[in-house]
Amino acid sequence: MSATGIGAPVRRKEDFRFITGQGQYTDDVTRPGETRAVFVRSPHAHAKIKSIDVAAAKAMPGVIDVLTGAQLATDKIGNLICGWMIHSKDGTPMKMSAHPALAATKVNCVGDAVAVVIAESVALGKDAAEAVVVDYEVLPAVVDPAKAQASGAPQIHADIADNTIYQWHLGEKKDVDAAFAAAKHVTKLDIINNRLVPNAMEPRAALADYDAGTDNLTLWNTSQNPHVARLVISAFVGMAPEHKLRVIAPDVGGGFGSKIFIYPEEVVCLWASRKVKRPVKWTSDRSEAFLTDAHGRDHVTHAELALDANGKILALRAKTIANLGAYMSTFSSSVPTYLYATLLSGQYNIPSIYCEVDAVYTNTAPVDAYRGAGRPEATFVVERLVEVAAREMQIDPADLRRRNFITAFPHQTPVIMAYDGGDYNASLKKAMDMADVKGFPKRKRDAARNGKLRGLGYSTYIEACGIAPSQAVGSLGAGVGLWESAEVRVNPTGSVEVLTGSHAHGQGHETTFAQLVSERLGIPIENVSIVHGDTDKVQFGMGTYGSRSGAVGMSAIVKALDKIEIKAKKVAAFMMEAAEGDIEFKDGKFTVAGTDKSAAFGDVALNAYIAHKFTGAELEPGLKETSFYDPTNFTFPAGCHICEIEIDTETGKTEIINWTAVDDFGTIINPMIVEGQVHGGIAQGVGQALMEGAYYDAAGQLVTGSMMDYSMPRAHDFPSFHVGMTETKSPSNPLGMKGCGEAGAIASPAAVINAITDAIGTEAIAMPATANAVWTALQKLQAPKAA
Amino acid sequence: MYNFTFHRPTTVRQAAGLLARNPDGKLLAGGHSLLPVMKQRLAQPSAIVDLSLVEGITGVELKGRSVSIGAMTRHADVANSPVLKEVMPGLAAVPGSIGDPQVRNRGTIGGSIANNDPNADYPAACLGLGATIITNKRRIAADDFFQGMFTTALEEGEIIVRISFPVAKKAAYEKFKHPASGFALVGVFVSKRGPDIRVAVTGAGANGVFRVPTFEEALKKRFAAKSIEGLTIPASGMNADIHASPEYRAHLVGVLAKRALNKANA
Numbered sequence A: 001m002s003a004t005g006i007g008a009p010v011r012r013k014e015d016f017r018f019i020t021g022q023g024q025y026t027d028d029v030t031r032p033g034e035t036r037a038v039f040v041r042s043p044h045a046h047a048k049i050k051s052i053d054v055a056a057a058k059a060m061p062g063v064i065d066v067l068t069g070a071q072l073a074t075d076k077i078g079n080l081i082c083g084w085m086i087h088s089k090d091g092t093p094m095k096m097s098a099h100p101a102l103a104a105t106k107v108n109c110v111g112d113a114v115a116v117v118i119a120e121s122v123a124l125g126k127d128a129a130e131a132v133v134v135d136y137e138v139l140p141a142v143v144d145p146a147k148a149q150a151s152g153a154p155q156i157h158a159d160i161a162d163n164t165i166y167q168w169h170l171g172e173k174k175d176v177d178a179a180f181a182a183a184k185h186v187t188k189l190d191i192i193n194n195r196l197v198p199n200a201m202e203p204r205a206a207l208a209d210y211d212a213g214t215d216n217l218t219l220w221n222t223s224q225n226p227h228v229a230r231l232v233i234s235a236f237v238g239m240a241p242e243h244k245l246r247v248i249a250p251d252v253g254g255g256f257g258s259k260i261f262i263y264p265e266e267v268v269c270l271w272a273s274r275k276v277k278r279p280v281k282w283t284s285d286r287s288e289a290f291l292t293d294a295h296g297r298d299h300v301t302h303a304e305l306a307l308d309a310n311g312k313i314l315a316l317r318a319k320t321i322a323n324l325g326a327y328m329s330t331f332s333s334s335v336p337t338y339l340y341a342t343l344l345s346g347q348y349n350i351p352s353i354y355c356e357v358d359a360v361y362t363n364t365a366p367v368d369a370y371r372g373a374g375r376p377e378a379t380f381v382v383e384r385l386v387e388v389a390a391r392e393m394q395i396d397p398a399d400l401r402r403r404n405f406i407t408a409f410p411h412q413t414p415v416i417m418a419y420d421g422g423d424y425n426a427s428l429k430k431a432m433d434m435a436d437v438k439g440f441p442k443r444k445r446d447a448a449r450n451g452k453l454r455g456l457g458y459s460t461y462i463e464a465c466g467i468a469p470s471q472a473v474g475s476l477g478a479g480v481g482l483w484e485s486a487e488v489r490v491n492p493t494g495s496v497e498v499l500t501g502s503h504a505h506g507q508g509h510e511t512t513f514a515q516l517v518s519e520r521l522g523i524p525i526e527n528v529s530i531v532h533g534d535t536d537k538v539q540f541g542m543g544t545y546g547s548r549s550g551a552v553g554m555s556a557i558v559k560a561l562d563k564i565e566i567k568a569k570k571v572a573a574f575m576m577e578a579a580e581g582d583i584e585f586k587d588g589k590f591t592v593a594g595t596d597k598s599a600a601f602g603d604v605a606l607n608a609y610i611a612h613k614f615t616g617a618e619l620e621p622g623l624k625e626t627s628f629y630d631p632t633n634f635t636f637p638a639g640c641h642i643c644e645i646e647i648d649t650e651t652g653k654t655e656i657i658n659w660t661a662v663d664d665f666g667t668i669i670n671p672m673i674v675e676g677q678v679h680g681g682i683a684q685g686v687g688q689a690l691m692e693g694a695y696y697d698a699a700g701q702l703v704t705g706s707m708m709d710y711s712m713p714r715a716h717d718f719p720s721f722h723v724g725m726t727e728t729k730s731p732s733n734p735l736g737m738k739g740c741g742e743a744g745a746i747a748s749p750a751a752v753i754n755a756i757t758d759a760i761g762t763e764a765i766a767m768p769a770t771a772n773a774v775w776t777a778l779q780k781l782q783a784p785k786a787a
Numbered sequence B: 001m002y003n004f005t006f007h008r009p010t011t012v013r014q015a016a017g018l019l020a021r022n023p024d025g026k027l028l029a030g031g032h033s034l035l036p037v038m039k040q041r042l043a044q045p046s047a048i049v050d051l052s053l054v055e056g057i058t059g060v061e062l063k064g065r066s067v068s069i070g071a072m073t074r075h076a077d078v079a080n081s082p083v084l085k086e087v088m089p090g091l092a093a094v095p096g097s098i099g100d101p102q103v104r105n106r107g108t109i110g111g112s113i114a115n116n117d118p119n120a121d122y123p124a125a126c127l128g129l130g131a132t133i134i135t136n137k138r139r140i141a142a143d144d145f146f147q148g149m150f151t152t153a154l155e156e157g158e159i160i161v162r163i164s165f166p167v168a169k170k171a172a173y174e175k176f177k178h179p180a181s182g183f184a185l186v187g188v189f190v191s192k193r194g195p196d197i198r199v200a201v202t203g204a205g206a207n208g209v210f211r212v213p214t215f216e217e218a219l220k221k222r223f224a225a226k227s228i229e230g231l232t233i234p235a236s237g238m239n240a241d242i243h244a245s246p247e248y249r250a251h252l253v254g255v256l257a258k259r260a261l262n263k264a265n266a
């Protein structure tokens, strides 16, 4: 391993500019003559718009224009779409209602934009926005997914009966019911997977610039996938032909999924820029972010596990109601279906599984993919069921897991996925050793002497990353292909630019991708730069989510590098007057087999461009190759997290004492970055388990609309994590990588709740398990004694 | 934020004059409570009277058996005051528990008390020590000063100049932090100064900071956690929101009072 190659803990190249405040985020980009967009948003969760009067606002100082949904319709700007088709169990396609970028006749959630002020400054725009008079007829709202389908519930979209988008299922109900009938033990759980607000550090932003001279539109935005944004805004919204629209996602400060989607604000900025013929910028403030960023999770589930007398799992069934909010966001339909039910087998050999999912509209912000997207929800169901079953059957929870682990690969689950490899016993064992599970009973006794309750919880999770291949996702309803592209440009001086369709917004691609090139071409990492996030520069790309940039994005680079090597060998052959087949390439040097002739990589690059040693008929000059890589399967990262907690019985407060994570991510390019991803993921998962929760009141007002009320975890809420690795290579991509970006958030909630329930001795605790919630659960346990 | 005129007086007198001339003007201290509501356009003062250049209203001083703290003294300066840490560390701990370093280096005791946020820490210390709030017009006993959520005895145009805390031999604060904001979900300040025993609670009450007479009475026999063992306060009158139920808040008052007593006796 070289100091900068694969496996080296190279410091992140991008951090210098981030840490010194020199990052260039969308809000940092300014265009001459820039105007600011300020949105007029609905204060009501559900209301008819009787009229909108913009006259007073238009006359205010600094106001360039005030635009409404009616004008959007006149200009034939199309609706936002959800790009993943789901069919209900009766075969009918999902029911998607219109999602205009500005509501014209009805608002369906608080924060729904009804008009936009284009002004010389944000302050003047805000003044004018207050002068826009909207006459609303307020309607009753429904926010709880479990109540959305009830008869008499408020109807959100006139064309969608019972607020029901689809009633989907997966698996064989008959087989599952038979297995349950024959089971010795059945464990049942009611689970609420709490709704979360993503809260990326950089809020969303958009800057649109219309060039009347060329009729071209440029959009800078906070996107995880600028090409997909361009495709949707062009092909579906109909803003401009694809070749007349350039989308640039510069430095992006975190996304966690929430920046995958195409949002109303970017559409409106583009449209407005063309109308006012000036650049239009919008930057969300934190309050707007709480209201309008797509939220995550929000499932209501009943789940059951059937086991035989020996603790062998026979079957699993689950019924989930998924809240998709007021409108269907870009990939919302796929999250509670193909990204959720397909993972319900966990690490276990479960003969039959049946899952039903109803997706519903409610008067809340749209819900879509958020770090883990469906897989945290699945893992929580499986890992809670297994843990509770073990306790009910008085089997050690680690042992019950071992009895059911899949050990032979490939393994076809009853829910589509074909796991290609893994060693679940290895990660469980390593985690148990690292966590000193043997010493736990003593630690529990010691804690009890101090009036504290100790608990230990496992989560042996599996997830599916790098969502692909295109053929497979297409058959499941995806509207796009899920491959990735790379272009490797070798410059005449031997430095290299890699143009990738992956997008970095915190992952460190500028470092890890460069490590790959450095290793492969034997050139210093400083000589490599990674270019991404601009549709005018990068050929095409599907962007970054689902932990796919390593497994899919880097694999595309590998394929392009393969082609570079082939071409470079041809150049080297001409240079050294040898047969192409005799050229060997190693450590940045081309040699002629069996001779002492050699040429450095840089010399070959120069020769490729000066082309003095060959004619154009023999070989094209230049050294630049492109690859579009489509993998053969998902990848399946898996591992074991063990959480040890202590509860202060007087206050109910949970303290995390020890956290052990042993993950199998396949090949690791940069262990330091991987560890960082694991840390961040755990923090997000623990946030969900212990403190985070987005609450709407019955009228549809977001009660947790700021950092004063929405509890995000802080560094001091955690101990130092113990992170370990096991490694089985993924057979489905050339590097053997699996993906690490979401694992922490997928594994951790179940580990926390399993630990808390272990400590307090009741399963009746929901997320977030706040101090108040734990104390209340403890009170209920004591109540009979007191009476 | 709406437009306003900005004034920087150098004396309390000038500040009072400016307020008199600008009836909907507002004093600005650390700005950590005022500026957020202005940014959200929930407050619209026509004039801002910034106290940061006003002389003589900062600093912590020991005056006989009292500690006098200037209204514009930042939380960090109170928390780190050597004289206060010496004579009454229990009070120094209160600003030490506020927010984060940025907040502690901007926020002031005068602003906190004038604002009387129901979850703020200082009101518990003022009431729990029987402090005197000294304004440009008069002296107000803490028992009379705090009049419910965001409401105080301050009259229009009245400016807090300093707060005088009697030095108590035993004093301690125990805070259960609100997981989101870091304010007190519940905070309890206890003190004993001769026969004067006080237990003051912030965060819990639907009507802001309050004293707990039943606890104070029980502590007269012995100022120790044991004395209030088994005593509870009713859940009625406690705040109810998504963060904590009234029952839980009432329960925490008892737990934190005992912990504060142990701290005070340590």
Ligand SMILES: Cc1cc2nc3c(=O)[nH]c(=O)nc-3n(C[C@H](O)[C@H](O)[C@H](O)COP(=O)(O)OP(=O)(O)OC[C@H]3O[C@@H](n4cnc5c(N)ncnc54)[C@H](O)[C@@H]3O)c2cc1C
Residues within 6 Å of the ligand: B026, B027, B028, B029, B030, B031, B032, B033, B034, B035, B051, B071, B072, B097, B098, B099, B100, B103, B106, B107, B108, B109, B110, B111, B112, B113, B114, B115, B117, B119, B120, B121, B122, B154, B158, B159, B160, B161, B181, B182, B183, B184
């Ligand atoms: C992120 C964050 C976390 C925080 N955490 C905590 C916490 O844990 N505990 C806690 O107690 N507080 C907390 N605070 C509040 C902080 O302590 C505030 O600074 C304080 O409450 C107000 O003081 P200030 O100096 O900022 O006042 P300002 O915001 O400037 O003023 C507040 C109000 O008081 C008035 N005022 C100011 N000075 C005077 C005066 N001398 N006489 C009369 N009226 C005056 C102003 O006109 C205004 O109405 C937090 C604040 C933030 C932003």
